[in-house]
Structures are given as C-alpha cells and as structure tokens.
Amino acid sequence: MAPVTLAALPATILPEPLLRAESVGGKFALMIFAVVVFAVVFGLVLLLATLFTGRRGEQVQGALFALPVVGLLGVGLVYPALRTINQSFKGRTADGPYSLENYATMFTSPDLLVVLRNTAIWVVLVPFLATGIGLLYAILIDRARGEAFAKALIFLPMSISMVGASIIWKFVYEYKQTSRPQTGLLNGILKLLGFETRQWLLDVPLNTLMLIVVMVWIQAGFAMTVLSAAIKAIPDDIIEAAKLDGVKGMAMFRYITLPSIRSALVVVLTTIGIATMKIFDIVRTMTAGQFDTSVVANEFYNQIFRYNAPGIGAALAVLLFVLVIPIVAYNVVQMRKEA
Amino acid sequence: MSTLEPTALPDKVSEEMEQTTHPGRPRRRRRRSAAGDAARAVTSPWASLVAVVIAVLWTIPTIGLFVTSFRSQLDIQRSGWWTSFLHPGDYTLDNYTQALSSTSTSNIVQAFINTIVITLPAVVLPIFLASLAAYAFAWIPFPGRDALFVAVFALQIVPLQIALVPLLDIYVNKLGFGASYWSVWLSHTIFALPLATFLIHNFMKELPGELMEAARVDGAGHVTIFFRILLPLLTPAIAAFGIFQFLWVWNDLLVSLVFLGGTPDVAPITVFIAALAGSRGSAWYLLSAGAFISMVVPVAVFLGLQRYFVRGLLAGGLKG
Numbered sequence: 001m002a003p004v005t006l007a008a009l010p011a012t013i014l015p016e017p018l019l020r021a022e023s024v025g026g027k028f029a030l031m032i033f034a035v036v037v038f039a040v041v042f043g044l045v046l047l048l049a050t051l052f053t054g055r056r057g058e059q060v061q062g063a064l065f066a067l068p069v070v071g072l073l074g075v076g077l078v079y080p081a082l083r084t085i086n087q088s089f090k091g092r093t094a095d096g097p098y099s100l101e102n103y104a105t106m107f108t109s110p111d112l113l114v115v116l117r118n119t120a121i122w123v124v125l126v127p128f129l130a131t132g133i134g135l136l137y138a139i140l141i142d143r144a145r146g147e148a149f150a151k152a153l154i155f156l157p158m159s160i161s162m163v164g165a166s167i168i169w170k171f172v173y174e175y176k177q178t179s180r181p182q183t184g185l186l187n188g189i190l191k192l193l194g195f196e197t198r199q200w201l202l203d204v205p206l207n208t209l210m211l212i213v214v215m216v217w218i219q220a221g222f223a224m225t226v227l228s229a230a231i232k233a234i235p236d237d238i239i240e241a242a243k244l245d246g247v248k249g250m251a252m253f254r255y256i257t258l259p260s261i262r263s264a265l266v267v268v269l270t271t272i273g274i275a276t277m278k279i280f281d282i283v284r285t286m287t288a289g290q291f292d293t294s295v296v297a298n299e300f301y302n303q304i305f306r307y308n309a310p311g312i313g314a315a316l317a318v319l320l321f322v323l324v325i326p327i328v329a330y331n332v333v334q335m336r337k338e339a
Numbered sequence: 340m341s342t343l344e345p346t347a348l349p350d351k352v353s354e355e356m357e358q359t360t361h362p363g364r365p366r367r368r369r370r371r372s373a374a375g376d377a378a379r380a381v382t383s384p385w386a387s388l389v390a391v392v393i394a395v396l397w398t399i400p401t402i403g404l405f406v407t408s409f410r411s412q413l414d415i416q417r418s419g420w421w422t423s424f425l426h427p428g429d430y431t432l433d434n435y436t437q438a439l440s441s442t443s444t445s446n447i448v449q450a451f452i453n454t455i456v457i458t459l460p461a462v463v464l465p466i467f468l469a470s471l472a473a474y475a476f477a478w479i480p481f482p483g484r485d486a487l488f489v490a491v492f493a494l495q496i497v498p499l500q501i502a503l504v505p506l507l508d509i510y511v512n513k514l515g516f517g518a519s520y521w522s523v524w525l526s527h528t529i530f531a532l533p534l535a536t537f538l539i540h541n542f543m544k545e546l547p548g549e550l551m552e553a554a555r556v557d558g559a560g561h562v563t564i565f566f567r568i569l570l571p572l573l574t575p576a577i578a579a580f581g582i583f584q585f586l587w588v589w590n591d592l593l594v595s596l597v598f599l600g601g602t603p604d605v606a607p608i609t610v611f612i613a614a615l616a617g618s619r620g621s622a623w624y625l626l627s628a629g630a631f632i633s634m635v636v637p638v639a640v641f642l643g644l645q646r647y648f649v650r651g652l653l654a655g656g657l658k659g
Contacts, residue, residue, distance in 0.1 A: 062479030076529035080505035159641035161590030
C-alpha cells in the first residue's frame with residue numbers, strides 16, 4: 001500500500017480555493033458551496049428520474065433514488081472494508097506476501113495481549129455496570145417528584161463529547177503528593193480520610209478501571225432512558241392482576257417488571273457492549289493508551305498512525321468487526337423471539 | 340446498531356417524553372407502576388437516598404470542572420475547587436478570555452468555527468440522501484430492492500475503523516483532498532447512511548399507502564410525492580435523526596483525527612481540546628474553559644430538543 005500522508009498533495013479534482021479556506025468567511029463560503037454542489041447533484045438525480053415514465057420508468061426511478069446511498073456505501077464502506085481485510089493478511093506493513101503473521105502477532109505479542117485483555121475487561125464491565133445503575137435509578141425515580149429533572153442530571157453526560165467527559169474525569173483523578181494541597185477530588189477525599197494519595201491513571205491495573213468509570217458515567221443515562229420508557233410501557237392491567245394475586249415489592253420486580261422489560265434490557269446491554277468495543281476517545285484523551293491501558297480501537301489508531309504498522313492495524317480492525325458480529329446476532333435473535 | 344424499532348414506541352413513551360420536555364407542566368394523575376412498587380418496597384427514604392447519591396455522583400465531576408473554569412490559574416494549582424466556595428469573590432472570567440483570545444496556543448475560536456463548518460453539511464447530506472433512498476426502498480418497487488435494503492441495513496454493524504485507512508487513501512491519492520473538509524463531510528455522510536436509511540425507511544413504511552396512491556391517481560410523479568407529501572410528514576423522524584447526527588458529528592474525535600490529521604486550520608474543537616490535554620495536560624485554567632466552550636452547543640441542543648434526542652436514542656442510535 002502506498003504510504004498515506006496528509007502532507008503529500010497529488011493532483012486534485014478540485015482547485016485549491018474550493019478545497020481549503022483560510023479565512024472564516026472563506027470557510028463558511030466553502031461550506032455553502034459544498035451544500036450547493038450536493039443540492040445540484042441531488043436535483044439532477046431527481047430531474048433524471050422525471051424523464052422516465054410508465055411501469056419500466058418507475059423501476060428506473062426507484063433504482064435512481066437508491067443509487068446515491070448504495071453507491072456511496074459501496075465505494076466508501078464495502079470496498080474499503082474488503083481492502084482492510086485483504087491488507088490484514090499481508091504482513092506488518094500491509095504490502096508483503098499473504099500470511100497470518102499479523103493475527104499471530106495479535107495473539108502472541110505481550111503488548112497486544114494486554115490490549116485484548118483490557119478490551120475484554122471493558123466489554124464485560126461497562127454494559128453491566130451502566131445498565132445496572134441505569135435500571136436502579138430508573139426504578140428509584142419512577143413517578144417520583146422531579147423525575148424529569150432527575151433524569152436530565154444522569155442523561156446530560158450523553159450529550160457531551162467523550163473528549164469533554166475525559167477532561168472532566170481527568171481533573172477528578174488529578175494527582176498531587178499527599179503533603180501538598182489536593183486539587184483532584186478523589187485524592188482530596190483520600191487525604192481527608194488519612195490515606196496516601198494515588199496516581200489513578202498510572203497504577204496498573206487500577207487505571208483501566210478508572211477509565212471504565214468514565215464510560216459507565218456516560219452510558220448509564222442511555223440505559224436509564226430506554227429502561228425507564230420500557231418500565232412505563234408495562235400495561236396497568238398486568239400490574240393490577242398481579243396485585244390481586246397478592247404479588248408485591250421485590251416479587252413484583254422479579255416476576256412482572258423484569259420479564260416485561262427483558263427485550264429492552266437486551267437492547268441496552270448489546271448497544272452499550274458494541275459502543276464499548278469501539279471505545280477510543282476516552283483512552284486516547286486520558287492516557288493515550290500508555291501504562292497498559294490501551295484497547296483495540298486505540299491500538300488500531302496507534303499501530304497505523306504512530307508505529308507505521310498498517311497491517312497490524314488492519315488486523316485489529318478486522319478483529320473489532322468479528323467481535324461485534326455475535327453481539328449484533330444475539331440482539332437480532334432476541335428481537336425475533338420477542339416479536 | 341439495530342435496536343428498538345422506532346415505530347414500536349408505545350404511547351406511554353411519547354407521553355413520558357412530553358413530560359420530560361415540559362417539567363413545569365402539571366402532571367396527569369399518577370399511576371402506580373410495578374417498578375414504583377418495587378421501589379416503595381425498599382422503603383421510601385432509602386430509595387430516595389440511593390437515588391440522591393447516584394444523582395450527586397453523576398453531577399459532581401462536571402460541577403468540579405465548571406467551578407474550576409472560573410478560578411484563577413494560581414488558585415487552581417494551589418487548592419481544591421471545593422475550597423473556592425469559601426471565597427466567592429475570587430471567581431473570574433479570565434480563563435475564558437484567555438482561551439478565546441487568538442494568542443493562546445493555537446486558536447480555539449478557529450477550532451469552534453471548524454466544528455460548525457464540518458457539522459452542518461455532515462448533517463444535511465445524509466438526511467437528504469437517506470430520505471430519497473428510503474422512499475425508494477419503502478414505496479417504489481424495482482428489481483433487487485429488498486436485497487439492497489437488507490444490505491444497507493446490515494452495514495450498520497460494520498465498525499467504521501475497518502474503512503478508515505483505505506478511505507483515507509482514496510481521498511488523498513485518488514481525489515487529492517488531503518486534509519480538507521471534503522474528506523470529513525463525505526466520511527460522516529457515508530458512515531451515517533445505513534442508520535439514517537433504516538430509521539427513515541421505518542417511519543416511511545408506516546405512512547398509509549392510500550396517500551401515495553391518491554397522489555398518483557391525481558397525476559403526481561414520485562419526485563412531487565417525495566417533496567410535497569413525504570418530506571413534510573417525515574419531519575419528526577428527520578428531526579430525531581438530525582439531532583442525533585448533529586451531536587455525533589459535533590462530538591466526534593476519531594473521524595476528524597484520521598482525515599484531518601490534527602492540522603490546526605481545519606481541526607475541529609474536539610481534536611483541539613484533545614491535543615491541548617496531551618500537550619498541556621496540567622494547564623487546567625485553559626483546559627477547563629476550553630472543555631466547557633466545546634460543550635455549550637451540544638448541551639444547549641440537548642436541553643432545547645431533548646424530546647427529539649430521546650426519540651432518536653429510543654429509535655436505535657448511540658454514538659460509538
């Protein structure tokens with residue numbers, strides 16, 4: 001594969017002024033230009049479509065309408081994915097002869113084994129913790145006073161970037177020697193309780209757990225929202241019938257609530273599981289994957305853009321893809337069962 | 340990332356979302372629920388206490404950095420933010436002035452503008468493309484339609500990582516885009532299409548077929564039907580997806596990092612903040628203010644359009 005560098009600028013299909021802009025006005029003009037170009041192409045497709053009439057013409061119209069999406073996905077997703085899979089078998093630099101070298105490296109190199117172990121820890125812990133906390137909270141505040149406000153508090157982290165969330169938490173974990181005044185909340189509490197302060201993001205294996213906390217913090221709001229909606233959708237008559245039979249309290253939760261929200265639970269667990277599998281922003285912003293905290297998606301980035309090993313990067317991307325499939329399959333099977 | 344069918348949302352969900360968006364509105368009669376009973380069984384004071392503890396744990400980290408963003412550089416290094424409540428007179432806007440001034444490291448205002456320039460087309464393009472394709476998939480029969488739709492739907496599971504490097508190669512070596520907005524606009528559009536087409540298709544399929552037939556009898560072509568009848572009806576679905584995509588793109592790090600390579604004159608604010616955290620990790624006066632500047636827009640969108648955001652979430656989208 002030809003080395004990909006952003007600095008290299010071969011002949012371009014667009015003249016320089018339409019490619020880049022320095023000034024603020026130029027940038028917005030470029031943005032408007034892009035939307036206009038797109039609108040023109042869009043209009044042409046529609047115009048072309050009106051030329052076809054009759055039964056046959058209708059079929060052509062349908063195909064034309066679908067063409068932009070199918071074409072973009074083919075060129076921009078399917079073809080690149082196939083190329084990545086191909087490259088993953090061509091050695092460390094992705095231009096050698098076909099071999100299983102990259103996959104062998106992935107499962108034998110001590111560094112990469114740590115990466116796989118970390119990803120496993122993330123994928124086991126995050127979905128269950130986030131869903132557990134989200135469910136508990138949804139139940140506790142269900143039809144309580146100020147429910148909307150209470151929900152917004154937990155939900156707010158969903159709307160900010162993972163980079164922003166990482167900065168927020170990095171400050172919570174801020175380290176200062178025990179003797180000095182503390183600025184990080186967590187070490188402030190440790191010192192108040194009379195313990196030595198800790199380097200939360202440096203100490204292995206604690207640091208991975210500290211990063212996981214950030215993801216749980218972000219995802220609990222998602223779990224809470226979906227599960228709360230599911231809880232409220234349980235028909236009243238089921239609850240009334242159960243009550244007449246003398247079911248109450250925890251038994252009500254165990255035998256009525258839980259089975260009723262089962263499909264929502266599966267959806268939440270699998271969705272968070274997939275998001276966790278691809279986690280990148282948090283690890284990169286907080287530790288850059290140092291101190292044994294790297295995960296697959298972060299290592300993918302490092303191998304390609306830092307270590308100049310696109311072959312190993314490609315193999316990691318393929319691994320990500322392969323790992324996501326069973327979760328999605330489980331999700332779909334569960335949804336079929338419920339339907 | 341296929342999750343709940345958007346059309347399967349029970350009535351009570353939207354009812355609940357109404358309540359969420361209008362906290363001040365008088366509530367309707369409170370019904371008892373199974374979950375409420377379970378909570379009551381844990382005796383109310385304990386339940387409330389646990390809920391309050393979770394709410395506090397979830398809020399304090401943000402408050403801490405927020406308070407810090409209003410403290411002087413020296414105070415931030417010398418004492419914990421919680422001590423600042425003892426000296427309420429010491430708060431200052433200096434950090435924000437510093438962060439926004441064009442001289443600070445490289446320019447956060449420029450990064451903010453880049454984010455806007457990146458985000459708007461990356462939201463508009465997939466909405467139009469996906470609506471058009473969804474219309475064809477839902478209402479115009481053509482050979483191979485169902486197979487193609489299943490293929491588009493299935494592409495939702497492909498992690499974008501697997502496409503990044505070859506795509507970068509196409510942009511740089513075939514199209515000559517280099518580090519330009521075009522690479523990011525196109526990439527965000529491509530990565531959004533499977534979910535967008537799937538969601539909008541589902542909403543479209545729910546519309547009554549008689550509507551389309553009546554319009555056809557009156558002599559309207561598919562183009563007219565699409566613009567005159569379908570687009571107005573699709574507003575809720577488009578809003579749900581649009582807000583979702585808006586937050587996704589605004590908050591994205593990976594796509595911009597790969598296709599723009601952190602080049603300051605095109606890099607968005609997430610890349611800027613992440614780079615700042617890497618290079619000046621202890622400059623909390625800049626980091627705290629910068630982080631909140633980057634959060635203003637998504638939080639405003641979230642608070643203002645929470646209803647659509649929640650609907651988008653319930654309909655099957657999640658960032659990542």
